[in-house]
Amino acid sequence: MQFETKFTIVVAEDLPMWQKLNVVSFLAGGVTKSEHVNTGKQYLDSEGNTYLPLCTQPIIVLKAPRNKLPTFIQRAKKDQTDVAIFIDDMFYTGFDEANRKTTELYTSEKLPLVGIAMCTDKKIVDKIFKGAKLHD
Structure with missing residues (x-):
């Protein structure tokens, strides 16, 4: 399936893994409130138990040096x-x-950023996050 938008999260590459996971989960939660993110229907198992809906598109996780985040x-x-x-x-x-x-406490230029996320038009996301690399 093709999506017109891209849901992308960039984390500071020097964070310990537990902090990266924490940042990704918080940012994903924030971006799902965006008008660009759709969630599907509830999931259902064979016994009729329901589970919460998920985001309908993949989430791309990238990494970058902290000094690139501003x-x-x-x-x-x-x-x-x-x-x-x-x-x-x-x-x-x-x-x-x-x-x-x-x-x-900070101006936007001085924020001690460790993660940024967005979901918008693919070309815009690619332009903004140019220089970030796919997280391994």
């Missing part, structure tokens, strides 16, 4: 593209309200 934010702002962010401080807060307060 460039991606600037490109997204220039294209007026909505993004989800995760900053280093969020590993130490423990809840959503505190996470939001940490981002308010």
Whole structure:
């Protein structure tokens, strides 16, 4: 199936694996609230048990050096593209309200970014995340 949009997450390549997984899961949750992301119907097993619906398109996970992440934010702002962010401080807060307060401490140029995600037109995603590599 072909999709007109691309759902992509970029994580800082130097993070420990547990932090990468944490960043990816939080960012995926944020982007699923975007108008560009569709979720399917509930899943059903042979006994009639239901399970939550999933995103209907693949999610691409990329990696990049931390110092490249602000460039991606600037490109997204220039294209007026909505993004989800995760900053280093969020590993130490423990809840959503505190996470939001940490981002308010920084200008967009100074955010200690460790992850960025978006879902929008494929060409825009490719342009914004140019330089990131497929995560292995």
